[in-house]
Structures are given as C-alpha cells and as structure tokens.
Amino acid sequence: MxxxxxxxxxxxxxxxxxxxxxxxxxxxxxxxxxxxxxxxxxxxxxxxxxxxxxxxxxxxxxxxxxxxxxxxxAFTERDVYDAIDLRGMVEGFAARIAAERGVPGGLIRDMKNVLRQIDDIAALPDLSVDHFSEYVDLNGRFHALLAEAADSPVVRRQIERVSNLPFASPSGFVMVQAKLPEARHILTIAQDHHHCVVRAIEDREGMRAEALMREHARLAQRNLQLALGNQGTRNLVPGVVLIRRGAVV
CATH class of the missing domain: 1.10.10.10 (Winged helix-like DNA-binding domain superfamily/Winged helix DNA-binding domain)
Incomplete structure (x- = not known):
C-alpha cells in the first residue's frame, strides 16, 4: 500500500x-x-x-x-481574459479585507522588502531574460504575501484555485513580456501598482486596494494581447497552441 x-x-x-x-x-x-x-x-x-x-x-x-x-x-482569448479578470477579483477582495482588518507590521515589511528588490531590477539600465526570471520569483512572492495578508484560509484557497486556471497565474506572461519592446514600461506600471496597493493596505483604504489589484490583473491581459499580436513573441506564450485567436468583445 x-x-x-x-x-x-x-x-x-x-x-x-x-x-x-x-x-x-x-x-x-x-x-x-x-x-x-x-x-x-x-x-x-x-x-x-x-x-x-x-x-x-x-x-x-x-x-x-x-x-x-x-x-x-482549447480556449478562446475571451476565456483567458475572463480567467485573468477572475484572479484580479479574488486578489482584489484579498487586498480589501487585508486593508479593512489590518495587517501585522512584519508582513508589511516583508512586502516592502520584496518591492525594494523589484525596484533594484527595474532601475537597471538593461533588462535581460535573467532579470525577468528573477522578477517572476519576486512577483510570485509578493502575490503570496498578499494572500497571506488577507488572513483568511478560505480566500487563500480561492486565490490558489483561480491562479491554477489556464493562463491566470500572476506571472503567467512575464517571461514573454521580457521580449516585448514595451517591457520596461509594463514593469514600471506593475511595480507602481504593487507600491500603491501596499500603501492602500497600510492606510486602511479597502476599496482603493481592491480596485488597484483588479487593475493590476489587467496588465496580464495587455501582455497577452501584445504577445499574440507579435509574430516574434507569440510562440513564447506558454500553451499558445491551446488558444484560438478571435475577437474579444
């Protein structure tokens, strides 16, 4: 046995x-x-x-x-966008209840420490694939800390569940992003979202924290849209063979 x-x-x-x-x-x-x-x-x-x-x-x-x-x-582009939106909704809820209930100072410090490390990467004059690989790890750590900040086993399970949906992971398209001309611009926006949501949680601004995380998830949609429209990066999308191209309404 x-x-x-x-x-x-x-x-x-x-x-x-x-x-x-x-x-x-x-x-x-x-x-x-x-x-x-x-x-x-x-x-x-x-x-x-x-x-x-x-x-x-x-x-x-x-x-x-x-x-x-x-x-x-197989999945339509709309299926993928819906999965990403759903992840944004659940993470947004986690951010809101973290702000409303309060988060221990040690956990806030851990989140800020991760963001400082990402800031160091974003400040580099040239961003390589290795730098984005490091960013994937740090980004995953930040999102895990956000789930922890909600202090809810129920919410954490749902974040894990939705993040396992096809293409919904917070870092699902980051490595593709490394190959895009807009790479640094997208990274800068994502990092600004990270900093703003931590401040909103600290300031107990629940609705703002929720809105920021929902908007943050939309960056993954933008990455996907840019990647699929670029012949040089389309084949870098994990699981691209599963995605049927088509209009998204």
Missing part, C-alpha cells in the same frame, strides 16, 4: 508533468488522453495519473468524454 504522503507527492508530480506536456504542445486541443495512454508516456503508475487527470479537469485543461477518458481543451 502506498503511503499517503508519497501518494500525494506522486499525484503532484504526475499533475505537473501532464500540465507541462499540454502547455508545451505535446498534447494538442482535441487529443484524447486516458490513464493507460499516459502510463508509458509519463513513466508513472495509473493511480497518480488518474488523480492528476481529475485535477487538471478541475483546473480547466481537460474535459471528460462520456465514453471514457478526457480530451484536451
């Missing part, structure tokens, strides 16, 4: 491997997948693969087929 911790670890491993396979184009929209078809491909047993398939269906990457198994889903 597999120990619970080991079983959970194997499930996460299978989930990440299968997600990478989908996002890299190894599996394309409409492709059918089943436990048996993935055993050899992933080199794992059926149980963690079965659980990984269920989790990825829950995240939106797969849809169940009535006859059995799953199919890889």
């Amino acid at each position: 597999v120990e619970p911790d080991r079983a959970s670890s194997q499930t996460v491993k299978a989930q990440l491997a299968l997600r990478d396979l989908i996002l890299s184009g190894g599996l394309k929209p409409g492709d059918r997948v089943s436990e048996l078809s993935l055993v050899d491909r992933l080199g794992m047993s059926r149980t963690p693969i079965r659980m990984a398939l269920v989790r990825l269906e829950d995240e939106g990457f797969l849809e169940a087929i009535p006859s059995g198994g799953f199919a890889i889903k």
